[in-house]
Amino acid sequence: RKEVEQDPGPFNVPEGATVAFNCTYSNSASQSFFWYRQDCRKEPKLLMSVYSSGNEDGRFTAQLNRASQYISLLIRDSKLSDSATYLCVVNPNDYKLSFGAGTTVTVRA
Amino acid sequence: DAGITQSPRHKVTETGTPVTLRCHQTENHRYMYWYRQDPGHGLRLIHYSYGVKDTDKGEVSDGYSVSRSKTEDFLLTLESATSSQTSVYFCAISAETGDNSPLHFGNGTRLTVT
Numbered sequence: 001r002k003e004v005e006q007d008p009g010p011f012n013v014p015e016g017a018t019v020a021f022n023c024t025y026s027n028s029a030s031q032s033f034f035w036y037r038q039d040c041r042k043e044p045k046l047l048m049s050v051y052s053s054g055n056e057d058g059r060f061t062a063q064l065n066r067a068s069q070y071i072s073l074l075i076r077d078s079k080l081s082d083s084a085t086y087l088c089v090v091n092p093n094d095y096k097l098s099f100g101a102g103t104t105v106t107v108r109a
Numbered sequence: 110d111a112g113i114t115q116s117p118r119h120k121v122t123e124t125g126t127p128v129t130l131r132c133h134q135t136e137n138h139r140y141m142y143w144y145r146q147d148p149g150h151g152l153r154l155i156h157y158s159y160g161v162k163d164t165d166k167g168e169v170s171d172g173y174s175v176s177r178s179k180t181e182d183f184l185l186t187l188e189s190a191t192s193s194q195t196s197v198y199f200c201a202i203s204a205e206t207g208d209n210s211p212l213h214f215g216n217g218t219r220l221t222v223t
Contacts, residue, residue: 004151034211043199043214044152087151096167097212099144099151 001026004090006100013078013107020074021103023088032091033064033071037084038102044087047073078107112136115200115215123223128187130218132200134180140203141183142212143167143175145196152199158183190222 006023013019025033033050048055050062050071061074071090075082088100112135122128132141140159144152144167154167156175164175172194174186187194197219201212 002151043216044212045214046211049211096154096157099153101149101151 002100003027003092003098004088004100006088006103008101008103010104010106013105015078015080015107015109017078017107018074018076019078019105020072021086021105022070022072023090023100023103024068024070025088025090025092025098026069027090027092027098028066028069030090030092033062034089034091034097035060035062035071035073036087036089036099038087039084047086075105078105080107080109083107113200113202113213113215115198115218117218118216119219121221121223122190124191125189128190128220130185130198130200130220132183132185132215134183134202136202136204136213137180138202138204139180140205140210141177142201142203143173143183143185144199144201145169145194146199146217147196155185155198187220190220192222194220195222196220 035047036044037047038044048057050064054063059076063072085102085104087102090098114133116131142157143155146152153169158164158177176184199217200215204210
């Protein structure tokens with residue numbers, strides 16, 4: 001079983017829609033969680049950290065469910081510029097982050 | 110953006126040849142990492158460094174070696190390239206570990222082994 005699993009998508013949504021997707025992780029001792037964004041043929045960039053209480057950054061909301069071992073990302077009022085691959089990242093120990101393979105989101109006009 | 114430069118950006122090489130990829134940072138961060146990214150896989154850690162001359166293996170280290178003689182440079186060497194090492198390689202840096210310091214990535218090296 002992979003340490004981090006994501007639905008690859010693609011999620012095709014119209015502008016203005018809400019889209020949400022999850023990521024599951026296998027190591028119950030994981031302490032840190034992140035969402036990264038990766039545009040085609042570019043490097044991953046940090047979108048947001050995920051905190052136990054859940055957190056919001058503008059149109060983006062991240063949630064952590066430790067009991068079921070998943071994190072989620074919700075994007076409200078989708079923009080064309082939100083089209084990207086979203087990588088779920090889990091820190092099972094201090095040095096070695098585990099990356100999901102990514103969820104592709106395509107926002108259409 | 111964090112000051113990370115990878116070189117070369119693109120390389121085509123033949124099976125059996127040695128290849129060295131360079132990562133250079135201007136942030137004076139302690140931790141440096143080499144990842145590879147392949148379709149259907151998340152980024153997979155090859156090697157990482159937690160200080161000058163301090164390195165350790167990641168999950169896919171076979172066929173790769175690294176060196177860090179200065180804080181700012183982290184080199185990844187493929188001693189004898191194979192076709193399975195065709196990939197996109199990303200270097201990353203962080204000041205600390207855990208959620209206090211996320212990774213910042215270089216813009217990648219596309220390596221093709223023919």
